[in-house]
Amino acid sequence: MKFLLSDDQIQLQDAVARFAADTCAAGARRSAFEGETGFDAAFWDGLMALGAGAVSLPLEHGGLGLELLDLALIVEAIGYEAGPGPFLGHVLAGHALSRWGSPTQQAEWIPKLASGATIATVALVEAGSETSHYRWITDLDPASLNGQKAQSPNAELAELLIVGLRDGGLALVAKGAEVGVETCDDIDRTRRLSNVTFKNAAAELLPGGRVDDLLDAARVLVAADAFGGARRCLDMSTAYAKEREQFGRAIGSFQAVKHQLANLAVSVEPARGLYWYAAHAYDRGLEDRAKMASLAKAHLADVFMQAARVMIEVHGGLGYTWEHDAHIWFRRAMFDFAWLGTPQVHRARSAQLSGW
Amino acid sequence: MELEYGPEYELFRSEVRQFLVENWTKPVADGAIVEAASFRRQATAKGYLYRGVPQRYGGSEQPADPLKARVIREEFTRARAPREIEGPGVSMLVPTLLAVGEDWQKDRFVAKTLAGEYAWCQGYSEPHAGSDLAALRTRGEIVDGTWRISGQKVWTTLAHRAQFMFALVRTEPDAPKHLGISYLLIDMNQPGVTVRPLRQMSGGREFNEVFLDDARTPADWIVGARGAGWQVSRTTLRHERDLVGGAGATEDAFRKLVELARDARCDGRPALESEDVRQALARIEGYVLAQRFTSYRQMSLELAGQDAGLSGLLNKLNGTEIGHSMANLAQELIGSYGLLTPAPKGERGPEKWIGQIMGSLGVAIAGGASNIQRNIIAERGLGLPREGGAQS
Known part of the structure; x- marks a missing residue:
């Protein structure tokens, strides 16, 4: 029994955490948030220089050959800092290529994804259905793709898209004129979402690709992001409660505030193992992997939302301003809550997968 | 990340199983009456029980190994075999005596407590000293070489069956609050001790009030120095801390809750088919599994020697809050059975959940009430400023 991270995993996560803290303190988070595309070149280039883009890619194509758990640890560290940009979609696309790509597809794309020279993303779900591909319209016939996808992260920046198909498979599309990207005026300005339309777009099948599995991987990563974000909300609230004085004393000395933060700690900290296990179950192909992906996503999205609400309340009027960064995490919590299905959708799926 | 115990422990598990088959399961199945006391002696000789207690005091003196302890607990539970004697004698007094007691005190009390010959009750709480335990008022003074003790203890679990009490008593009235308390051992069978049962809201009678009216105890029945009782009572040295047991109990309760939802009817259909019930169960399951994995992580940290x-x-x-959530859903699921009083054991229907519905509040209060827990988390865990005067 060793339900702990390895030394390598701890070092990897710490390295990303330090980099993200420094770069965001230097303005990356804000500049991306206020910018048009949610992209900050310093943050992206630095992450890629650390090798974060190569983590779960195969060794023979320049990757590090690690697993979803390792990716999730990086995503947690980025979530803690509300790090901006296309990392989430990029690593999911890379994961799909690594797992199902043909040797030719891998040789062509993976080295470019590993270095970050090419940005990739996923376009998986369609409006109105986040858990069942049977209700989608997007179809590959036989080499041309038609349909419309929703909630595709940073599709504006991506040159390569991995697309979910109505038969449950996955297609690979190099972005060209037949791919229309309409970026939404969306809630989380650090991770922009687009609707993507395919009209007779040239596409290839990822042999054996399974959109359900890729969605589960995405859910695990969102759960990891939510844990990082929730932890940050707790830390920021605690720090502020120690420093802010009213009635001649730190507000954190009042029991009402203490109890609010203690309750938050009880929600946040124990949930760490939920996403660890969900990632582990995915990596090992355990029987409960799909259920745990949904349950971890549902649980942590709720926890992050609760944490973000408490954080803003504890910060008082300051927390309600545009200038303060608190609402950046609040918005990321809203992203994690709704992206690829709300907690209610995923609890329903988990209940079904439990055999209830 | 490794969730299996590993071959060394699976080998150990088969040894434990073999022992249980030979000494418990098979004899019982064959109709033999196995005395719990003699079974415990055998199990201790094999190193399965009282692992942290030296052999000279009746323990098995095994090197600390939380995973072995867990394997033993799992296998004994599966076989329904007697484990260590429960109660505050084994769980609280014995570790305290081993850590700070005199040799003669260990010789006199430990082995018989482990064997179940001596039952103890804990004399801590008083009517005016609950969460603020150090405000306790029971007085003790030495007169003619004997402690004379007067005062009142309350919530004293199983005092009506105990031969002895370990008690916190104010012996240095002029010292500061926490420094005026001594840890005394008291014989319950004497004219100065009166036990009166307290009936709980659930109807059970596990608690008592204990009135000490010039009760006597020998001068050397003190553990640690005079005035050091508060520190002595905080001796929480545990040989192999049970970090997973609480999560396991919660998981058992959750499985029963799912069964209740399967059996209960909602408009003539199983309640488990109702979307509201499924949502509520899945929400609780998120907390239950988070608790499981945080306990795995804590045990792994302990095995790695980390805090x-x-x-x-x-x-x-965390466990208390999950208990509240389960109580709320159980109350919904039992519906009008919640209008009944549970019948005696063995013939109870869904109203037996009233035990959990009420008992979850007992959990919230006993052993450090939830609001005290919140203070501890905020002050020790998050580093928020301490409240003036309160010691969490």
Whole structure:
């Protein structure tokens, strides 16, 4: 029994955490948030220089050959800092290529994804259905793709898209004129979402690709992001409660505030193992992997939302301003809550997968 | 990340199983009456029980190994075999005596407590000293070489069956609050001790009030120095801490809750088919599994010799909150059975859940009430400023 991270995993996560803290303190988070595309070149280039883009890619194509758990640890560290940009979609696309790509597809794309020279993303779900591909319209016939996808992260920046198909498979599309990207005026300005339309777009099948599995991987990563974000909300609230004085004393000395933060700690900290296990179950192909992906996503999205609400309340009027960064995490919590299905959708799926 | 125990422990598990088959399961199945006391002696000789207690005091004196302890607990539970004697004698007094007691005190009390010959009750809480335990008023003074003790203790679990009490008594009235308390051992069978049962809201009678009216105890029945009783009572040295047991009990209760939802009817259909019920169950399951994995992580940290930090301070409140959620859903599921009083054991229907519905409040109060837990988490875990005067 060793339900702990390895030394390598701890070092990897710490390295990303330090980099993200420094770069965001230097303005990356804000500049991306206020910018048009949610992209900050310093943050992206630095992450890629650390090798974060190569983590779960195969060794023979320049990757590090690690697993979803390792990716999730990086995503947690980025979530803690509300790090901006296309990392989430990029690593999911890379994961799909690594797992199902043909040797030719891998040789062509993976080295470019590993270095970050090419940005990739996923376009998986369609409006109105986040858990069942049977209700989608997007179809590959036989080499041309038609349909419309929703909630595709940073599709504006991506040159390569991995697309979910109505038969449950996955297609690979190099972005060209037949791919229309309409970026939404969306809630989380650090991770922009687009609707993507395919009209007779040239596409290839990822042999054996399974959109359900890729969605589960995405859910695990969102759960990891939510844990990082929730932890940050707790830390920021605690720090502020120690420093802010009213009635001649730190507000954190009042029991009402203490109890609010203690309750938050009880929600946040124990949930760490939920996403660890969900990632582990995915990596090992355990029987409960799909259920745990949904349950971890549902649980942590709720926890992050609760944490973000408490954080803003504890910060008082300051927390309600545009200038303060608190609402950046609040918005990321809203992203994690709704992206690829709300907690209610995923609890329903988990209940079904439990055999209830 | 490794969730299996590993071959060494699976080998150990088969040894334990073999022992249980030979000495418990098979004899019982064959109709033999196995005395719990003699079974415990055999199990201790094999190194399965009382692992942290030296052999000269009746223990098995095994090197600390939380995973072995867990394997033993799992296998004994599966076989329904007697485990260590429960109660405050084994769980609280014995570790305290081993840590700070005199040799003669260990010789006199430990082995017989482990064997179940001596039953103990804990004399801590008083009517005016609950969460603020150090405000206790029971007085003790030495007169003619004997302690004379007067005062009142309350919530004293199983005092009506105990031969002895370990008690916190104010012996240095002029010293500061926490420094005026001594840890005394008291014989319950004497004219100065009166036990009166307290009936709980659930109807049970596990608690008592204990009135000490010039009760006597020998001068050397004190553990630690005079005035050091508060520190002595905080001796929480545990040989192999049970970090997973609480999560396991919660998981058992959750499985029963799912069964209740399967059996209960909602408009003539199983309640488990109702979307509201499924949502509520899945929401609770998120917390139950988070508790499981945080306990795995804490146990792994302990095995690696690392401190669990904030995480370890959250366990009691976390379990309590899950218990509240399960009580709320259970109350919905039992519906009008909640209008009944549970019948005696063996013939109870869904109204037996009233035991959990009420009992979850007992959990919230006993052993450090939830609001005290919140203070501890905020002050020790998050580092928020301490309240003036309060010691969490």
